[in-house]
Amino acid sequence: MDLTYSSEKLGRIAPSASVEAAQKATDLKAQGLDVISLAAGEPDFPTPPHVVAAAIASIHAGDTKYTDVRGTKELRAAVAAKFKRDNGLDYTADDIIVGPGAKNLIATALTASVNPGDEVIIPAPAWVSYVDLTKLADGVPVVVETKRQFGLKLDPETLEEAITDKTRWLFLNSPGNPTGAVYSREELEALGKVLEKHPHVMVLTDEIYEYLLFDGVKFVSFVEACPGMKDRTLTLNGASKGFAMTGWRIGFAGGPGGLIKAMGKVMGQMVGSSCTTSQAATVAALEGPQDYIAERAAAYQARRDRVLELLAPVPGLAAQKPQGAFYLYVDCGGLLGKVSARGKVLATDSDVVDWLLEEALVATVTGAAYGLSPYFRISIASALPVLEEACGRIATAVATLKDPA
Ligand code: PMP
Ligand code: GLU
Numbered sequence: 001m002d003l004t005y006s007s008e009k010l011g012r013i014a015p016s017a018s019v020e021a022a023q024k025a026t027d028l029k030a031q032g033l034d035v036i037s038l039a040a041g042e043p044d045f046p047t048p049p050h051v052v053a054a055a056i057a058s059i060h061a062g063d064t065k066y067t068d069v070r071g072t073k074e075l076r077a078a079v080a081a082k083f084k085r086d087n088g089l090d091y092t093a094d095d096i097i098v099g100p101g102a103k104n105l106i107a108t109a110l111t112a113s114v115n116p117g118d119e120v121i122i123p124a125p126a127w128v129s130y131v132d133l134t135k136l137a138d139g140v141p142v143v144v145e146t147k148r149q150f151g152l153k154l155d156p157e158t159l160e161e162a163i164t165d166k167t168r169w170l171f172l173n174s175p176g177n178p179t180g181a182v183y184s185r186e187e188l189e190a191l192g193k194v195l196e197k198h199p200h201v202m203v204l205t206d207e208i209y210e211y212l213l214f215d216g217v218k219f220v221s222f223v224e225a226c227p228g229m230k231d232r233t234l235t236l237n238g239a240s241k242g243f244a245m246t247g248w249r250i251g252f253a254g255g256p257g258g259l260i261k262a263m264g265k266v267m268g269q270m271v272g273s274s275c276t277t278s279q280a281a282t283v284a285a286l287e288g289p290q291d292y293i294a295e296r297a298a299a300y301q302a303r304r305d306r307v308l309e310l311l312a313p314v315p316g317l318a319a320q321k322p323q324g325a326f327y328l329y330v331d332c333g334g335l336l337g338k339v340s341a342r343g344k345v346l347a348t349d350s351d352v353v354d355w356l357l358e359e360a361l362v363a364t365v366t367g368a369a370y371g372l373s374p375y376f377r378i379s380i381a382s383a384l385p386v387l388e389e390a391c392g393r394i395a396t397a398v399a400t401l402k403d404p405a
Pocket of ligand 2: 016018019039040041042103127128129177
């Protein structure tokens with residue numbers, strides 16, 4: 001990092017590995033290389049037509065000015081109704097804040113509430129941005145490894161051990177990126193019991209993959225399972241994943257009024273207000289037809305099953321079966337120590353990811369970025385034939401690996 005232009009703090013922060021991997025794949029494709037990108041975490045499906053129509057109508061109606069810092073009245077009411085309808089949660093419009101993406105709302109919440117040295121517990125593997133956004137807010141990320149026997153989900157004992165006097169936040173993410181793990185009501189209740197004993201700890205529950213569930217698994221929102229935690233929980237969600245609206249940049253959250261007000265103060269300085277057109281579109285997404293969501297979840301499930309089937313016979317790889325979201329977190333421990341056809345030893349999961357890109361022209365994201373190695377993450381948000389071709393390339397490349405001499 002060139003310190004001429006960046007602060008020391010920025011020097012301690014890594015670039016987003018998922019954003020970088022996706023960008024690298026796009027750049028290579030632009031150079032004419034036949035790369036298949038399984039790096040980006042965004043739906044391949046289009047934004048639904050009724051949402052697009054609502055956005056265009058709002059522009060023609062002249063809704064092209066700044067809005068309330070915390071979001072339009074219409075969108076905050078629609079979000080409050082969504083929390084009631086889907087999660088049984090009672091938030092008033094004053095308990096809701098809208099931001100330009102869930103990513104921004106995490107940064108806003110941390111900026112609003114973290115003092116230097118405050119600790120943020122992040123159960124790993126975890127989405128790449130939690131650690132670095134915590135550091136950007138002068139907090140201290142406390143990354144705790146989850147256990148395989150608990151499906152790579154946080155268990156109460158591990159949580160209890162991680163909490164200190166300095167803990168400010170616990171991050172939860174269900175369905176999870178990168179594992180696709182979904183917390184059951186009982187699992188959330190068990191975490192809530194631990195948190196009852198530590199009233200200084202707040203919970204940021206990232207539920208952005210709520211609608212993307214497989215095998216009939218039911219989603220339970222954290223506060224739905226632990227109503228006593230409502231006053232110290234930020235329930236985070238957004239338009240990006242369920243409604244296929246990544247580029248519209250709308251996230252939303254419900255929480256205690258005091259926290260939402262503090263977040264509004266940050267947003268008033270850093271953002272002003274979120275895109276007016278995108279807010280109108282999100283109202284349509286929340287209030288309009290929802291049937292396509294289940295159809296798309298079923299498509300993701302079919303892709304998951306096919307990719308699992310194709311990767312199962314590949315020696316050295318073992319994929320976790322996700323219950324939601326659109327990722328597979330693949331254990332590549334069996335490839336470590338092997339030597340590529342060009343004589344390179346695969347020592348880490350990052351080596352495996354670099355080698356897959358060079359040798360198989362398949363872009364993935366290294367497990368190191370998620371805090372649990374040796375794994376790589378693949379996105380299944382691509383059409384089946386593309387996923388089949390990618391799995392074929394991976395299998396062919398693995399077959400060329402040799403044991404060290
Ligand atoms: N949380 C998780 C777990 C994610 O995977 C993403 C995807 N980037 C986000 C939050 C942020 O989504 P967005 O900023 O597009 O709302
Ligand atoms: N959330 C997506 C992912 O994990 C988008 C990229 C990012 O913001 O990290 O790939």
